[in-house]
Amino acid sequence: MDTGIGRRGRRTRRLLGAGALASAAVLAIATGSAATSADAQQLRPRPASWLPTLTPIKHVVVIFGENISFDHYFGTYPDATNENGTPFQPAKNTPKVNGLDRQLLTDNPNAYNPKRLGPDQALTCDQNHSYGAEQAAFNGGAMDKFVEKTETDKCTGQPVLFGEPGLVMDYYDGNTVTGMWNYAQHYALSDNSFNTVFGPSTPGAINLISGQTHGMQAVDPVSHEPVSDPSVTQSPDAEGVGTVINDPDPAWDDCSDNNHTASDNLGAMHGRNVGDLLNQRHVTWGWFQGGFRPTGTDGDYAVCGQQHANVGEQSSVDYSPHHEPFQYYQSTANPHHLPPSSVQAIGQTDRANHQYDVSDFDDSLQAGSMPAVSFLKAPEYQDGHAGYSDPLDEQQFVAGQINKIQQSPEWSSTAVVLAYDDSDGWYDHASPAIVNGSRDASQDQEICTGKPVGHDGYADRCGYGPRLPLLVVSPYSKVNYVDHTRTDQTSVLKFIEDNWFAGRIGDSSFDARAGGLWNMFGFVRPQAGKLRLDPKSGAVASAGQH
Secondary structure, eight states, rough: OOOOOTTTTHHHHHHHOOOOOHHHHHHHHHHHHOHHHHHHHOOOOOOOGGSSSSSSSOOEEEEEOSOOOHHHHTTTTOOOOOOSSSSOOOOOOOOOOOOOHHHHHHHHHSSSOOOEOOOGGSBBBOOOOOOOHHHHHHHGGGGHHHHHTTOOOOTTTTTTBBOOOTTTGOOOOOTTSSHHHOOOHSSSSEEEESSSSSSSSHHHHHHHHHHEEEEEEEEEETTHHHHOOTTBBSSOTTEEEOOSOOOOOOSSOHHHHHHHHHHHEEEOOSOHHHHHHHHHHHHOOEETTOOSOOOEEEETTOOOOEEEEESSSSSSSSSGGGGOGGGSSGGGOOOOOOOOEEEEGGSSTTTTTEEEEEHHHHHHHTTOOOSSSEEOOOOOGGOOOTOOOHHHHHHHHHHHHHHHTTGGGGGGEEEEEEEEEEEEEEEOOOOOOOOOOOOOOTTOHHHHHSOOOTTTOOOOOOBBBBBOOOOETTTTTTTHHHHHOOOOOOHHHHHHHHHOOOOOTTTTOOOTTTTOGGGOOOOOOOOOEEEEEEETTTEEEEEOOO
16 A cells, blocks of 8 residues: 555544644645745754654664665575574564565576575675666566576686576575564565666665666766766767766765776766755755775875775775765765764764765764664675675674664664665566666667656666565564565655655656555554664574564
8 A cells, every 4th residue: 555645634644643744844745845945944953853754753764785686585585494594483474475486496487496595605796787687687577587697607706706507596595684584574574676777786876865867977087077978877968968877986976986096987967866855854864884984085085995804804995986876966965075063963964965974873873863864875895795795794784783773762763774776686586567668779678668768758767677675674664564565766765755745856756656665664553672683693682672
C-alpha cells in the first residue's frame, strides 16, 4: 500500500494527532511544493525533534552500501545451510521471499547454477556492472546471460580474491551475511526494490539524492570550464549537458582524480537535490563518509589519504569521491573538505556545507544533536564492494553504527534505511518493470529500446535496473516482515521529501513515480525492540524492548 499522501487528512490526523502540523506544512505536502519565502523566514535550524513531520519519525539514517543484488544476499532467506560460519536459525513463521527456488538453484537458465559462498569466500572478484552490460545480461527480460555479460571470474594480480567460472551467479546465506539476516528477522525487508536505472555507483548515488541522472556536464579538472568528454556524460545537448551512466569523479572535490594527480575530466551536475529541498525547509542534514577528513594538503588541494585493510589484509584508500553524490552539485559541495565549525553545527549550513566524515556523525550522536536526515557511507574497505571490500567488513560497519544509534535517546524516533547503490552485476532472477525506456543506439539493449521513453525525452535513464536489498530498522518497523511493494532508490528520497514536507525535485525525477516505504512501517505505536548485534559475527548479542 503506497499511500504517499493519499487520504491525506485522515492519515495525517491518525499518525500525528490533530493540530500537530502547521497549515503551511500541510499545504506544502498537499501541493508538492516547498515552503514559501514567508514561511521559511519563520523557520530556523533547530533540534530535529522540534520539526514538524508527517510521521513519528524525526531522524532518518540511510546507510548506503555498495554493489549487492538481492539474490546475492537474500536469495535463500531465511534458510541457511549452517555448514560453516555463524549459525542461523530463523524464527517460526518467518515469511518467504521471492528468492532462489529449487528450479533456479538446480536448473537455472544461465550457463551455471547458483552456488553458496561461505565466509571463507567473502573476498571475491568485482563483477562488470556497467550500464550496457547489465542490460545485456538481462537479455530482454529472460535473465539468462549473466555469465556471458557481467561475470568477472578471474582477479588478475589479486590472489587473495576468490574467483571461478560461474562466480557471478553465486550467493551468500545467513552464515556469512548473518547481521543482515538478523535485521530482516527483527525488522522489515523488501524483496521488490530495484536500482532506479541500470549501471554503476555514481548513477545510483545520484538517484538516491535527486532521482535525476540527466544534468551531468564534463568540466576541466582545474578551471571547471565545460569540455566535451563522452566518458563523463552521455547524449549531451548543445551545451554539453547530458546523462551520467558511469563513474566520473565529482567536479567540486579536491580529492577527485586521485587527489588531482591525474588529468581526467570531472562531472558537474545541474539541477536540485534533496539537500537543496531540506535547506529550504531548514531541516538539519548531512552526508557522512569514511575518509572524508583530509590527511594533508598539496598546494591548494586537500588530500584524502587515509587507508585501512580489509579482512584479507588488502589496503585501499578510505574515501572514494564518486561515491559522494552531493559533491557533484556546487550548491551542496564542500570542495576543500572543511570540518564543521563545531559539533553543534553538524547538520546546519556552515563551512562544511553538510558534507562530513563518518566520525562527525559519531560526534553528533554522542552530543545528542544527530541531524534529522543523515546519509552514512562506509570507508571503502567496509562498504561491501567486491574487489576491495566484503560482507564481513561491511557487517562490522553496519552493525557498529546501528548499535550506537540504538543506544542513543534519538533511537525512539529514528528509522535506519539499509540501501545499495547498484548490483555489481551479480545475478538476480527478478526481471524488473522497465518504467522508463531509452533509445541510445550506442548503449541501450532490447530491454530498454522497446519501452517508451519518459516525456522529458532524456536518453540513458533506462530503469528500473537490477533488484537490490532494502531494509528498514526502526522501532516503528514491522517485525519479521517482508514487503512486496515495488520500490526503487528514489523511494528513500520520496520518504524523506514527504516526511519533512519538502516537495519534489521536479524535472522528471523518478521520485514522482516511486513506490512508498509505508508498508514497511506501523506508525500507530512502536512495535520493534532494540537489537544489538556482534559486529564481527553478526550474531544477536541482545534483544530487548524498544
